Amino acid sequence: MIDLSGIAAIDQHAHNLVRSDVAAATPYVCAFTEGYDPEVVHHHARSTLxxxxxxRDIAQLLDCHPTEAAILDRRSQLGLEALTRCCFEAANLQAVYLDDGFLPDTILPWEWHQQFTSIQRLLRIEWLAEQLMNQVDRFEIFLEWFRSELNPPPKGVVGLKSIAAYRSGLDIQSIPLDLAADxxxxxxxxxxxQIRLSDKALIDFLLHEALAIAAQYHLPVQFHSGFGDPDLDLRLANPLHLRPLLExxxxxxxxxxxxxASYPYxxxxGYLASVYPHVYVDTGLAVPFLSVIGMKRCLEMLLELSPTSKIVYSxxxxxxxxxxxxxxxxGRAGLSQVLEDAIQSGDLSAQEAEEAAIDILWRNAQRLYQPFL
Incomplete structure (x- = not known):
């Protein structure tokens, strides 16, 4: 099996950790499920693979018994800072790009995370719009302010992020200015x-505004696609809906x-990444949330058609x-398995597989985001 443990990865999409008081008030199992219904959390989430x-993985890392109670006790002994350092060092990360628009009232600032590795920001478009809408009453002022916050991209921001898939779906259309104002x-x-930006027409309009600015700078834009929590209509999160934007x-x-990985799509x-020069796909959430077999199958599906130069780790x-x-x-274990299979099947040579692993774990992300570091 190919050993990828020595390759330091770039985690190109993650989120800030929550404060210790928030973590203490949140059931530990909530971190291991996209569901939030109490029945799912308390009666079913612990039955997932x-x-x-x-x-078992966490207990081995923390040197304790593989029970939730033992892990919680060990976490308490370590404290958040020591626990985070242990996890980051074991993950062997050279950089992390944080979307700090998720649970913004409960998270630690992105600067706190810099003590563990290099940190850059991903600016969530919908979060930005909500913050501005809460402060102004006129659409013209809001739109001018929104544009100015993105152009030029703020210092430390290496990409934009959209959760349109959650709010209104990925079938993003061109919207007239007067309708957006209405x-x-x-x-x-x-x-x-407190504004919740959930209107499809306004979201679509603002995404076109953001993409137009991103085009000036070649700034990457990340789109949530595929599965997530029940706030999302999975049918509308199929990345094929993005075709009007991609064209x-x-x-x-x-x-x-x-x-x-747009899972289950x-x-x-992988098809979109193979035919559109500006489309990339990442592996996050599907890895590590799926079963071991599921993660391997997911990576295999990406590699069926997508160039290895188009896949990024997160x-x-x-x-x-x-x-x-x-x-x-x-991420490393699944990638190692899939690349080993590719060698055995004759798709790749051993050297080509090693280069593919480097590309996926860090080099593709470096190429994408380097101009903004």
Missing amino acids: FYRRSL RFYALKEQYPE NPHYRQVPIVLLH TQEA SDAHLIPELYYLGAKW
């Missing part, structure tokens, strides 16, 4: 205190990164530092 495998005022009336000649200079994502880690470690452990 991911959770049961992860207890929807702005409708949302202001619907949410007089738009104005955005051919924007690297589009499909997150989460993984073959579709963990989509969030809430707890253990997910950074689990993503890296199984």
Whole structure:
């Protein structure tokens, strides 16, 4: 089996850890499921293969018994900083790119994470729009402010991120200015205190604005695609819906990164990466959330058609530092298995497989984001 443990990875999409008080008030098992219904959390999530495998992995890392109680006790002994350092060192990460628009009121600042590795930011488009909409009442002022926040890209931001798949789906259309303005005022009336940007027309309009600016700088834009928590309509998260954007000649200079292997639309994502020069696909969430067989099958589907120069590693880690470690452990293990199979089947030579591993684990991400580091 190919040994990839010595290759330091770039985790090109993850999230800030939550504060210690938030973690203490959150059931540990919540980090191992995309469900949030109490019945799922308390009665079913501990029966997943991911959770049961992860207890053994974490216990081995922390040198304790493979039970949730023992792990929680060991975590408490270590404290968050020591625990995070242990997980990051074991993950062998040379850099992490954080989307800090997830649970923004509960997370540690991105600067806190810099003590463990090199950290860069991913700016969540919908989060930015919500912050600005809460502060202004006129659409013209909002739009000018929104554009100015993106142009030029803020210092430390290496890419943009969209959760349109969660809010309204990936079938993103061109929207007239007057309709966007109407929807702005409708949302202001619907949410007089704290805006939740959920209107499809306004989201689509703002994405086109952001993509136009990204095109000026060749700034990568990441799109959530595929599975996630129940707030998402999975049917609308199929990356094939993005075809109008991918065919738009104005955005051919924007690297589009499909997150989460677009699972279960993984073959579709691999196809898009194979035919559009500006489309890439990452492995996060599918690795490590799937079973061992599922992770291997997912990576195999990506490699069926997608060039190895178009696949990037990520963990989509969030809430707890253990997910950074689990993503890296199984990202390398799954990739090693798939590349070994490719050697045995004659698809790759041993040297080509090693180069592919380097590309996927860090070199492709470096090529994408280097201009903004």
